[in-house]
Amino acid sequence: MQDSAGSKIIPxxxxxYLREHEILRVSARIGGDPIQAAxxxxxxxxxxxxNRSGGQLPTEAWSFExxxxxxxxxxxxxxxxxGLDSDIWAIRADDPDKIVPGRIWTTEVVIGRHKAEQPRxxxxxxxxxxxxxxxxxxxxxxxxxxxxxNHGLYVNNIDASFEPVDFIDEIDVKTLIDxxxxxxxxxxxxxxxxxxxxxxxxxxxxxxxxxxxxxxxxGFVAVVSPEASWALTDYFGRAHSVFSGGxxxxxxxxxxxxxxxxxxxxxxxxxxxxxxxxxCGRWLRLMAAQQSIRANKIGxxxxxxxxxxxxxxxxxxxxxxxxxxTDTEKLVAAEVRISALEKEVAEERTAQDYFDEEAKKSDExxxxxxxxxxxxxxxxxxxxxxxxxxxxxxxxxASVPExxxxxxxxxxxxxxxxxxxxxAARRGxxxxxFEDIALCGRSLLWLANEYRDGRLNGSERDYKxxxxxxxxxxARCGGDEFEFEWQGRRETADWHIKNNSDTRDPRRCLRxxxxxxxxxxxxxxxxxxAHRRSAVS
Numbered sequence: 200m201q202d203s204a205g206s207k208i209i210p211x212x213x214x215x216y217l218r219e220h221e222i223l224r225v226s227a228r229i230g231g232d233p234i235q236a237a238x239x240x241x242x243x244x245x246x247x248x249x250n251r252s253g254g255q256l257p258t259e260a261w262s263f264e265x266x267x268x269x270x271x272x273x274x275x276x277x278x279x280x281x282g283l284d285s286d287i288w289a290i291r292a293d294d295p296d297k298i299v300p301g302r303i304w305t306t307e308v309v310i311g312r313h314k315a316e317q318p319r320x321x322x323x324x325x326x327x328x329x330x331x332x333x334x335x336x337x338x339x340x341x342x343x344x345x346x347x348x349n350h351g352l353y354v355n356n357i358d359a360s361f362e363p364v365d366f367i368d369e370i371d372v373k374t375l376i377d378x379x380x381x382x383x384x385x386x387x388x389x390x391x392x393x394x395x396x397x398x399x400x401x402x403x404x405x406x407x408x409x410x411x412x413x414x415x416x417x418g419f420v421a422v423v424s425p426e427a428s429w430a431l432t433d434y435f436g437r438a439h440s441v442f443s444g445g446x447x448x449x450x451x452x453x454x455x456x457x458x459x460x461x462x463x464x465x466x467x468x469x470x471x472x473x474x475x476x477x478x479c480g481r482w483l484r485l486m487a488a489q490q491s492i493r494a495n496k497i498g499x500x501x502x503x504x505x506x507x508x509x510x511x512x513x514x515x516x517x518x519x520x521x522x523x524x525t526d527t528e529k530l531v532a533a534e535v536r537i538s539a540l541e542k543e544v545a546e547e548r549t550a551q552d553y554f555d556e557e558a559k560k561s562d563e564x565x566x567x568x569x570x571x572x573x574x575x576x577x578x579x580x581x582x583x584x585x586x587x588x589x590x591x592x593x594x595x596x597a598s599v600p601e602x603x604x605x606x607x608x609x610x611x612x613x614x615x616x617x618x619x620x621x622x623a624a625r626r627g628x629x630x631x632x633f634e635d636i637a638l639c640g641r642s643l644l645w646l647a648n649e650y651r652d653g654r655l656n657g658s659e660r661d662y663k664x665x666x667x668x669x670x671x672x673x674a675r676c677g678g679d680e681f682e683f684e685w686q687g688r689r690e691t692a693d694w695h696i697k698n699n700s701d702t703r704d705p706r707r708c709l710r711x712x713x714x715x716x717x718x719x720x721x722x723x724x725x726x727x728x729a730h731r732r733s734a735v736s
Contacts, residue, residue, distance in 0.1 A: 220333045223488040225322040225416040226500035227359055230351030237310055237318040240346050241288055244308050247342040248275050248292045263288050278508045287311035291504040302328040306340055307504040321501040336481045337488035338413040355383050363407040363420040372430040375421055379449045385494040387450050388419045389483050392428045394444040404444045404470040405479050418487035443467050463688055482689045563622050599640025603630055617647035617721055621685050624724040632705040633728040642696045642711055646722045670699045683725050690714055692725035705729045
């Protein structure tokens with residue numbers, strides 16, 4: 200059973216439901232001698248599992264055989280399938296969250312080798328909880344660092360380093376460029392440009408070591424000096440580079456002709472506070488985790504524990520038949536395997552629902568982008584004609600829409616390039632209860648003109664509690680601030696336009712939530728025109 204978000208729903212004894220959320224996937228190769236490296240890595244994982252099991256693992260665990268340990272929510276189960284040409288060992292370990300009651304973290308690790316090839320290491324991190332949505336900052340489990348540090352992990356051609364890698368000069372940059380342009384790359388490369396700090400040291404504005412540990416195996420953290428940053432700019436061009444304390448995420452598939460907005464740039468001006476720096480790190484971690492799920496398919500780059508266990512149970516059934524086991528023994532084995540098959544089918548459905556939901560989001564973003572593009576072309580052509588005929592300021596002939604049915608189209612045409620509507624704002628403006636359409640239109644015109652001009656001109660004016668017109672003011676969101684997805688990115692709506700109405704009646708209470716997008720130099724409306732519920736309101 201699944202919910203609308205694609206998370207698997209598991210009934211509990213008391214009628215409440217657990218939702219299983221997949222957080223991230225790791226797929227890599229282990230360095231060193233194939234047989235010795237595989238055994239050493241398994242031992243590292245077992246030490247990690249024992250520390251979380253609340254007791255000693257059975258003797259057979261250390262011989263890398265199958266075992267089961269049930270200890271008050273800290274279940275550990277392992278299976279092994281060994282043949283002449285291949286050897287696959289898998290473990291699934293549960294660990295209750297130390298802070299959030301009812302949340303269970305599940306880690307699945309598979310270490311397998313085929314003939315003389317380097318052994319493969321794959322990991323899935325999942326969380327089961329009664330929470331509808333899971334608000335976490337993804338972090339790769341510590342066992343990945345243990346394996347990487349002691350034996351080496353390699354994702355395609357990239358050494359999965361648990362420390363940020365420094366690129367100092369032009370020679371270093373050539374190596375970084377090769378990594379960024381590698382068509383086989385599956386993980387994002389986060390490039391952090393260094394600046395001189397108040398103490399005279401040279402370092403990036405966000406904490407790089409923690410980011411590298413959190414994204415080990417699902418991201419690569421590069422720290423570039425100012426010299427290296429300029430060399431990067433010379434090669435890629437300013438639109439595709441990163442400099443002066445900024446941070447850029449080069450996603451897989453990047454090229455010199457790529458759309459720069461697809462590879463997020465966070466400029467230094469957006470990293471002026473501790474909260475902003477922490478938010479940036481969280482965004483990058485989320486980006487790496489989401490990309491790891493998209494890039495590593497179950498059954499190919501990453502093996503699911505349930506599939507391996509089912510194969511092991513199938514082999515056990517076949518062995519019982521060959522050995523002439525009793526009907527009772529065969530029945531017990533069949534029931535165990537049926538249960539395992541049901542779990543595997545449920546996981547496949549969950550994965551399919553996840554990708555269906557991602558496809559829907561991508562389609563919605565694409566439709567919005569196409570609509571804005573068409574409207575922008577039309578508006579540019581219209582403005583050129585008007586300016587040629589009479590030189591009128593562009594909004595001198597702009598009238599606000601009279602119906603909500605015309606509102607989004609009016610925004611796309613009249614405000615193109617200055618104000619954009621996020622999907623939630625588009626939905627909110629289709630047929631809301633708010634009655635004063637003209638007021639919404641005037642508010643967006645103020646954002647498109649006076650507010651935007653102030654931003655572009657570098658005005659020092661503080662727009663906090665700024666009176667737009669009688670009873671209408673612009674203010675910081677404060678406790679109503681929220682994160683949302685905008686064109687594949689996590690952004691924060693930190694400003695809003697509001698009226699002075701004491702009521703929350705959606706017919707009279709106005710709220711237009713927005714943020715300033717530095718890269719495109721436009722205002723993005725996150726939601727409107729109703730008041731959003733938050734933790735404080």
